[in-house]
Amino acid sequence: MASATTYSELLDPEFMNRLERLDIVSRKIFAGRMKGERRSKRKGQSVEFADYRNYVVGDDLRFLDWNIYGRLEKLFIKLFFEEEDLHVSILLDCSKSMDFGSPAKALYAKRVAAALAYVGLVNYNRVTLCGYSDQFGPEQAGVRGRHLISKVLGYLVNLEPAGAGNMTAACRHFAIRHPQRGIVIVLSDFMDKGGYEEGLRYLLGRHYDLYAIQMLSPQEIQPDLVGDLRLRDVEDDDLAEVTISRALLNRYKQNLNAYCGQLQEYCSRRGITYLFTSTEVPFDQLVLTYLRRRGLLR
Numbered sequence: 001m002a003s004a005t006t007y008s009e010l011l012d013p014e015f016m017n018r019l020e021r022l023d024i025v026s027r028k029i030f031a032g033r034m035k036g037e038r039r040s041k042r043k044g045q046s047v048e049f050a051d052y053r054n055y056v057v058g059d060d061l062r063f064l065d066w067n068i069y070g071r072l073e074k075l076f077i078k079l080f081f082e083e084e085d086l087h088v089s090i091l092l093d094c095s096k097s098m099d100f101g102s103p104a105k106a107l108y109a110k111r112v113a114a115a116l117a118y119v120g121l122v123n124y125n126r127v128t129l130c131g132y133s134d135q136f137g138p139e140q141a142g143v144r145g146r147h148l149i150s151k152v153l154g155y156l157v158n159l160e161p162a163g164a165g166n167m168t169a170a171c172r173h174f175a176i177r178h179p180q181r182g183i184v185i186v187l188s189d190f191m192d193k194g195g196y197e198e199g200l201r202y203l204l205g206r207h208y209d210l211y212a213i214q215m216l217s218p219q220e221i222q223p224d225l226v227g228d229l230r231l232r233d234v235e236d237d238d239l240a241e242v243t244i245s246r247a248l249l250n251r252y253k254q255n256l257n258a259y260c261g262q263l264q265e266y267c268s269r270r271g272i273t274y275l276f277t278s279t280e281v282p283f284d285q286l287v288l289t290y291l292r293r294r295g296l297l298r
Contacts, residue, residue: 006157007157010153010156011114015284020122022288023123024088024119024120024123024183024297025298026209052068055076055077059077064078065077086125086183087183088128088183089174089178090117090127090128090185091132091174091187091188092109092110092129092130092131092159093133093167093186093188094131094159094160094161094163095134095164095165096163096164097161097189098188099161100220101220105216105217108215108279108283109188112287113156114156115283116287118149121144121152126143126182127143128178129152129156132166132169132170133163133165133166134163134169136170137173140152165191165193165194166192167188168194168195170199171202172199175202175203179206181206181208182208183296184203185211185213188214188215189214197266200267200272204272211294213277214274214276214277215276215277215279216276216277217278217279217280220256260276264276273295
C-alpha cells in the first residue's frame with residue numbers, strides 16, 4: 001500500500017548516483033528555441049557573453065558596445081546567454097486500480113516519478129508532480145534544485161490510491177493551472193471508464209512535449225484465473241459474475257492488446273511519445289534504458 005512506502009523504496013543512493021549523469025531532453029520548440037537547449041542568445045545581462053549583432057532602431061541602448069563604436073564608428077548590440085527554465089511535470093494516476101498487482105502499479109509509478117523528478121532537480125529544471133483520481137491533486141508545483149528531493153519523496157510517499165480515475169477532469173485542471181510549455185509525463189494504466197482521449201486533448205492543446213507511459217501488472221497481462229468467479233471493480237464496485245475458461249482468457253488478451261494498440265496509435269498520430277511497460281520490468285531498467293531510447297533522457 002502507498003501508506004507503507006518509504007523513501008528508500010523510491011530511490012536508493014546508488015541509483016541516485018547513476019541518475020546524476022542523465023538529463024531530461026525536450027525535442028520540441030519552446031518560445032522559438034529548440035527543446036533541450038536551455039540556453040538561448042538574447043539581449044540580457046547574464047554573466048556569459050554570447051555574440052554581437054548590428055544595432056537596429058528600437059534596440060535597448062543599454063546593450064550597445066561603446067568600445068566597438070569608438071573604434072569602428074558602428075553600433076553593435078551585445079548578446080548574452082540566458083538560462084532557460086525547462087518545466088518538467090509528472091501526472092500520476094492515483095486511482096484505486098493502480099493499487100493492483102505485484103508489484104503494485106502505484107508503487108512502480110512512484111518510483112519512476114521519483115527518478116524522473118530527481119534527474120530534473122539535479123539539472124535545475126522546474127519540477128511539478130500531481131496525483132489525480134476522481135479529484136485533481138494534491139500537487140507539488142515548481143520545485144527546483146537537488147536539495148528539494150526529500151520534499152518530492154515525502155510528497156510521493158503520502159500519495160495513496162483511492163477513488164475512480166477521471167483523466168479528463170485531471171488533465172483539464174492541469175492545463176488550466178499550467179499554461180507554460182514544457183514536458184508532461186503521464187504515468188497511468190489508462191484504464192479509465194471515461195476514456196483517455198479527451199484528457200490527452202487538453203494537454204495537446206497546451207503544446208506540451210507529451211509522454212504517455214502505460215503500466216500494467218503481470219496479473220493483468222497474463223491473468224491466472226479459473227472457474228466461476230464474481231469480479232468486483234475496485235473503483236466503482238461494479239459486479240460481474242463470469243465463468244473463466246481458456247476461450248474467455250484468450251478473448252480477454254485479444255481485447256487488452258487491441259486496447260493498448262489503440263492507445264499507442266492515438267498517441268503516435270498526435271505526436272505523443274508512448275511507452276508500454278509491465279511492472280515486472282525493473283523500474284531502473286525502464287528509466288536507464290527504455291526512456292533513453294525514447295528520447296526523454298540522455
